[in-house]
């Protein structure tokens with residue numbers, strides 16, 4: 001079937017089998033291989049992209065279902081030589097080892113920071129009323145949909161915390 | 177995945193007609209696509225209802241909230257009215273899945289998600305729910321995630337949803353539209369079936385029926401609500417046991433007390449007798465223990481899930497302590513505020 005996707009601001013037409021997922025369309029048909037396939041079942045987060053500004057698992061969306069939505073992949077955030085702040089912090093904080101989970105981590109963190117700015121509570125939030133203080137515990141909970149087989153978690157949380165505008169410690173103090 | 181035809185429904189009539197003709201509805205797709213990849217589900221036609229107008233809003237009604245079938249789990253948990261008036265619903269949703277999945281998962285899709293029984297998810301294995309009459313290897317097999325209440329000889333699969341437990345507690349009703357356009361309301365307790373001798377029949381929905389919304393009635397301001405989920409890891413795991421509760425105290429007594437349970441039932445579990453035992457009484461450890469015994473009276477266990485009996489009992493008592501003020505509130509326990 002004919003499918004038109006809007007990826008990183010560009011419109012792309014494709015002729016795809018209805019079974020093709022958004023993840024496979026991005027990787028195999030548009031050659032945007034930043035988004036990774038870990039589990040293909042929504043369990044690891046390696047395939048995380050933004051759909052209309054919100055983070056989703058591209059392996060659990062059919063390409064046909066994504067027609068009409070604005071898709072953002074890691075390629076849309078920044079490129080070598082012009083990394084965005086979150087990408088720079090992942091480098092600065094050792095937020096990865098093998099790097100396989102990293103695009104998903106960065107896309108998930110991008111979506112997560114927007115959710116926190118919008119005042120969305122999490123499972124560990126003491127109060128549902130907000131505002132959200134992105135403590136280490138809050139970041140860990142909000143990022144639990146992204147697994148890292150190399151266990152680079154401390155660096156990942158630090159990188160995200162640096163981009164939250166305030167360190168985890170400062171946010172904790174503010175909450176107390 | 178097996179080949180299928182994909183249709184994007186532009187309106188509810190089109191979706192209803194397709195469903196009546198045997199097509200399978202897809203909303204967020206986070207459960208159905210997973211099962212299609214495993215070839216546990218193999219629909220010939222998929223109707224995408226994700227863009228049907230009129231199903232995506234949370235509206236205030238005289239009785240409470242009308243939550244459209246397509247409202248995402250994220251949007252529902254973050255809604256300011258829900259956080260104030262129905263905090264247990266926010267808490268239950270936030271305890272489930274991941275940020276990414278909650279952004280796609282819809283209200284109706286969450287209610288109708290299938291069990292996570294590993295044998296159900298493996299087409300190479302027998303399973304009465306997937307293939308009636310083939311047997312139930314979970315009995316005597318890997319049963320850590322299975323149910324202890326509402327089970328039958330034929331199936332012991334647990335209902336996996338957290339949100340549905342809170343909705344059951346809140347006495348929510350599904351708004352259901354038949355293909356002919358008629359609408360009926362059904363309490364969630366009557367939407368779900370226990371397995372009996374037909375574990376493949378999980379709900380009382382008729383062919384062609386679509387859930388269009390869920391209605392959640394008001395809860396009195398000043399009540400305390402809680403959702404406590406116990407699982408194998410701190411986040412991103414299904415419940416071994418979960419307890420949802422509401423208590424409103426008046427002069428040292430529980431003027432209102434309601435509980436619902438997840439991870440232990442073949443459907444989101446509610447025990448009216450336990451609620452009745454607690455209501456009107458002064459909280460005490462002895463009373464909480466009596467209520468737990470009542471809930472667990474009908475429990476049937478396997479070697480792999482017998483731990484759920486003491487675990488549910490303890491979790492239930494811990495939640496009741498927080499709800500009645502006998503213990504300080506931890507995250508997950510919130511006082512209801514008037515949201516207006």
Ligand SMILES: Cc1cc2nc3c(=O)[nH]c(=O)nc-3n(C[C@H](O)[C@H](O)[C@H](O)COP(=O)(O)OP(=O)(O)OC[C@H]3O[C@@H](n4cnc5c(N)ncnc54)[C@H](O)[C@@H]3O)c2cc1C
Pocket residue numbers: 041042043200201202203204205206207208209210225245271272273274277280281282283284285286287288289336337338339385386387388412413414415
């Ligand atoms: C890794 C992982 C972890 C998870 N962890 C949890 C957890 O901890 N707790 C939890 O509760 N859930 C958990 N989930 C499950 C998740 O909540 C569900 O997948 C999700 O809620 C399903 O919603 P959906 O809109 O994506 O449903 P879909 O997959 O689109 O549909 C599910 C079913 O509902 C039917 N359906 C959908 N909409 C309608 C309608 N309007 N009327 C009639 N039928 C309809 C479909 O035909 C299908 O049979 C997890 C899922 C994954 C993949």
Ligand code: SF4
Pocket residue numbers: 291293294295296302303304305306311312313314315322330331332333375
């Ligand atoms: S418990 Fe139910 S779903 Fe699991 S194997 Fe037995 S019949 Fe199948």
Ligand code: FES
Pocket residue numbers: 036037038039040041042043044045046047048057058059060
């Ligand atoms: S590849 Fe999508 S979540 Fe693992």
Ligand code: FES
Pocket residue numbers: 095096097098099100101102147148149150151152
């Ligand atoms: S850096 Fe190797 S999986 Fe995360």
